[in-house]
Amino acid sequence: MNTKRVGNQTVVFQNPPFIISAYSIVGPKEGQGPLAQSFDQILQDTYAGEKSWEKTEQKMIETAIRQTIVKAQFTNQDIHYMLAGDLLNQMISANFTARQLALPFIGVYGACSTMALTTALGGMLIDGGFANKVVCGASSHHDTAERQYRFPTEQGIQRPLWGQWTVTGAGAVLLSDAGNGPKVTSATLGKVVDLGETDSNNMGAAMAPAVADTLISHFNDLNRQPDYYDLILSGDLGSVGFELLLQLLDKSGIKIGNNFGDCGKMIYSLEQDTHAGGSGCGCSAVVLAGDLLKRLNNGSLRKILLVGSGSLHSPVSSFQGESIPGIGHAITIEV
Template sequence: MSVDLLTAPRLSRQTWKFTSDVRIQSSATAVGPKEAQGPLKDTFDKTYDDMYAGRDSWEAAEQRLMEDAISIAIAKAGLTADQVDLIMAGDLLNQNITATFSAESIGIPLMGMYGACSTSMLTLANAAALVNAGYANCIVAACSSHNATAERQYRYPTEYGGQKPPSAQWTVTGAGAAVVGQGGAGPRITYATMGKVVDMGVKDPFDMGTAMAPAAVSTLLAHFRDSGRTPQDYDLIVTGDLAAIGYPIAKAMLAKEGYDMDRVYNDCGLMVYSPDQDVFAGASGCASSAVVTYGYIMEQMSLRKLQKVLVCATGALLSPVSYQQGKSIPCIAHAVALEGGI
């Protein structure tokens, strides 16, 4: 049986085309003090001037950031919590505890999801799929990270004061959330390309950019192949958090495959902070792509300055256990296409 790929919802085993009018109804972001001093400071909904966000631990602060992002996004959509069918959320802490405790506090059913720093687009893609299929009317996709909680879990506690190499990245303290539903005037979610796990043998947890770049390229190539699109079909293509090390690697790999990314390509890890903020190679963490997408990109699309955007969030799937056992770092990337206009 032949399938018309122009109308089929499944273009390949990696790429979905959403056939109904699935849109981002609203989005919101909440960030910490360093992010609030960066170049995107005016695009965030809520900012805190201390890393604790008024709570008694960094983990509790991260929960507050996620609760803020979710609650503000729901309110901006003109909804109440009982009108939301599901939260699809994840974070970097063991067993997704930020998402768990946030969903408990807000009182909405939860589907916890983990994709490391690719979680922003992992949750958005799956939320769009469930809404497109009619299993839900309204879903919140969300994720968070916190510099101090991530450092304590994956590398060295902040108090240790260990020296970091230039290839290290600064985990974003923040959270982002999007309300996904049918119709409205927000950006349409048109495609999602789910990534394959790519492991190039990198073992250095202070060099995430080198580890993740091949996974980003793998997903982007799959998206272009399956959708029939090229980079020039987009006004902006962003990867999640390759930063200063991984960004040129990905760009060179794509050029070798015949894709000119010069006009349209940027990386969220290079957008959150300014060069004078002492963040080593740039931003990382679940919130890196989330706060850029649900803040800056949504703003630019609402102003019609951007019409078509492809967000390819990248994630390093290591854990403290795998690192301690000497394993290399498997990586993944998930991409979602957004299109403005009614």
């Protein structure tokens, strides 16, 4: 009998992995936001000495993963797997980083839910006895995402008020079967939910139903109420998607308290005029590797639920008139 699986979608780790180190690197805009003090490195510009934004993004995730390993006082030879992903075609940022680091590599694509997904899968590898040390990471860059999914930044296209600002940043965590620090205690992997949203600027609306579905499954599987957690965060719904999430949960009878929030709403201030807030793989990655883990380590948080939110569309699907599928993957981190 498999006792690790609880309910329909949740895995509870019998030997929960420790998060023993983390590293976050962000762009200048993110470095001017409310969470600036929580990041390990803030770039002075969006190029960071590289010839293209795409090369900058690859450099960011490589730096985050290298420094996460260094902070834990390990070498690459100590790491059994690297799990990482990004938004660029065929995950080139993660793929090229794996080329540089020569680590056993599992590329993971969950769109903006990638950080939660890599951490969940890394936890499964360690709890299953397949690895002792796993590094997990994700990245995004505002200008690479705009160029791929919307318009070249040089055109200066006016963004709609419900649009979000893709975070320039990369975050990584190192999971270990032994050590000190917060533990990843469970994971609820989500299902694809698509209610027909077609506006690629309105990703919050596309992702909110999937996040709600995962949260409801998580609470049902574990027979928990939201007040079990000090903090419940969606990955990057932004202000529009977050309000839709709260409405969906309320209709489902979920008690909504002050412990609900969203990484995309946290990372920028209103004065920075990012409209609906932050988005991108790097959004929840840098908030987790920065602010959340610092608060878990200093004791101001003890139990958190992070639900990475992903918009699973592509330029090709959008051009063909397809709607935008959403996904939500949840991880529980406890001290």
